[in-house]
Amino acid sequence: MTRDIVNRILRNGRGMILAYDHGFEHGPVDFDEKSVDPGWVMEIADNGNFTAVACQKGIASYYYDPSRHRVPLILKLNGKTSFHKEEEPISLQNCDVDEAISLGAIGVGYTIYVGSEHEQTMIQEFSKVEREAHEKGLVVVGWMYPRGKHVPNDIDHDVLAYSARLALELNCDAVKIKYTGDVESFKWVVKSAGKAKVFVVGGPRTEMALQLVDTAQQIIEAGAVGFAIGRNMWQAKDPLEASKQIADIVFKT
Ligand code: FBP
Numbered sequence: 243m244t245r246d247i248v249n250r251i252l253r254n255g256r257g258m259i260l261a262y263d264h265g266f267e268h269g270p271v272d273f274d275e276k277s278v279d280p281g282w283v284m285e286i287a288d289n290g291n292f293t294a295v296a297c298q299k300g301i302a303s304y305y306y307d308p309s310r311h312r313v314p315l316i317l318k319l320n321g322k323t324s325f326h327k328e329e330e331p332i333s334l335q336n337c338d339v340d341e342a343i344s345l346g347a348i349g350v351g352y353t354i355y356v357g358s359e360h361e362q363t364m365i366q367e368f369s370k371v372e373r374e375a376h377e378k379g380l381v382v383v384g385w386m387y388p389r390g391k392h393v394p395n396d397i398d399h400d401v402l403a404y405s406a407r408l409a410l411e412l413n414c415d416a417v418k419i420k421y422t423g424d425v426e427s428f429k430w431v432v433k434s435a436g437k438a439k440v441f442v443v444g445g446p447r448t449e450m451a452l453q454l455v456d457t458a459q460q461i462i463e464a465g466a467v468g469f470a471i472g473r474n475m476w477q478a479k480d481p482l483e484a485s486k487q488i489a490d491i492v493f494k495t
Contacts, residue, residue, distance in 0.1 A: 243376045248415040248439055250314055250348050251381055252467060256492050257293040258485070259316065259383075259418070259441055260286065261472035263351075266298050266321040277476040280305040286476055287313045290485035291493070296351050296383075296470065299337040308346030316349040316383055317342035319371055320364075330390045332360035335367055339374045349381030351418070356405040358390040365412065372413050383441075383470075384414040396420065399427035406435035414438050418470040420445070425460045432465035444471030447478070454484075458491040468492040 251257050262283050264272045276282050280301045287295035288311050296316040297306070306315050319342065322333040333353045342350050352371055354364045368384070375382050386405040388396045395401065399422045409417035416439040422428045432440050442461045448454050454474055461469070469488060478484035 245415070245437070247376075247379060247381050251294040251316065251383075251416065252439070253293050253493060255467065256462075257416075257439070257441060257468040258291055258489060258492055259294045259296050259468075259470035260290070260292045260313075260475055260485075261418075261443070261470050262287075262295060262297045262301065262476070263318045263321060264472055265301070266318075266323065268324050272473055272477070274477070283476050284311060284313075286481045286485070287311070290475070290482050291489035292485065293468075294349065299341060299345060302345040302347070306346060314349065315345065315347045316351050316381070317345060317347035318351045318353075318385075320352050320367070322353075330359040331355045332358065332363060334364070335371065339371060339378060339380065342375075342380070343378060347380065349383055349415075350375045351383040351385055353385035353387060354408070354412075355387050355389040356408055357388045357393040357401070359392075361390075368412060376413070381415045382413070383416045383418055384409040384412060384438075385418045387420075397422055399430060402428075403431045403434040406431050406438070406440060410434070410436040410438045416441055416467075418443055421457060421461060425464045428461065428464035428466070440466040441468055441470035442466050444469055444474040447473045455487055455491060458488050459495065462491060462495050 294314045319337045320333045320335045352368045388401045418441045421442045
């Protein structure tokens with residue numbers, strides 16, 4: 243397999259993935275009249291400096307047209323709803339690699355709740371996905387989320403470094419992970435991911451655009467390639483302006 247494949251979701255070594263799988267993970271609670279419309283979000287993905295858009299298969303099937311949309315598609319293959327506030331979360335596959343390819347995806351995403359008592363089940367399922375996706379030339383992105391009672395602090399830098407390392411060991415091309423909150427500790431997380439590229443999640447909407455700009459500077463300084471971000475983009479008053487502000491840092495520093 244060629245490792246260059248990851249460049250399909252990067253531009254000059256950096257990247258911005260627009261995440262839009264929240265309707266599955268959280269329900270429409272994250273949306274307003276505009277962002278509830280996947281068609282509107284696809285236009286943001288296409289026109290807002292993004293190097294990929296990530297969503298579930300129904301969204302892609304209805305709203306992503308590979309012959310019209312320029313932004314590459316990462317198909318999220320597993321997911322869970324937020325109804326069950328289980329202590330030990332598990333997320334299983336609802337879409338396979340061939341379906342992802344038929345929908346025009348150039349990559350697949352899969353969440354592993356690192357540290358959950360169901361971690362092994364997800365790792366086993368993910369490993370099959372990873373092998374098939376790589377055999378078929380797709381980029382593999384691990385959503386590495388430490389969760390469960392064995393994980394008291396999901397932004398602890400050792401926990402995040404372990405999660406990033408797990409992504410590397412599982413042969414991910416890229417890892418989507420939370421930020422520790424400071425540059426020095428995040429450098430260790432990035433180092434632990436080795437040659438796997440590190441994308442940082444956005445989290446709930448930050449009212450102060452400045453805070454996100456500041457975080458963008460920090461994650462790039464620490465060696466991440468960029469953001470895999472949702473709410474802070476399509477919940478922004480002006481999503482194209484918000485994406486431009488972040489892109490100016492991600493791609494130009
Ligand atoms: P945000 O940038 O909005 O935080 O999106 C990142 C993301 O990973 C989404 O892809 C996913 O739906 C959501 O966060 C999961 O959030 P959580 O599991 O923390 O509720």
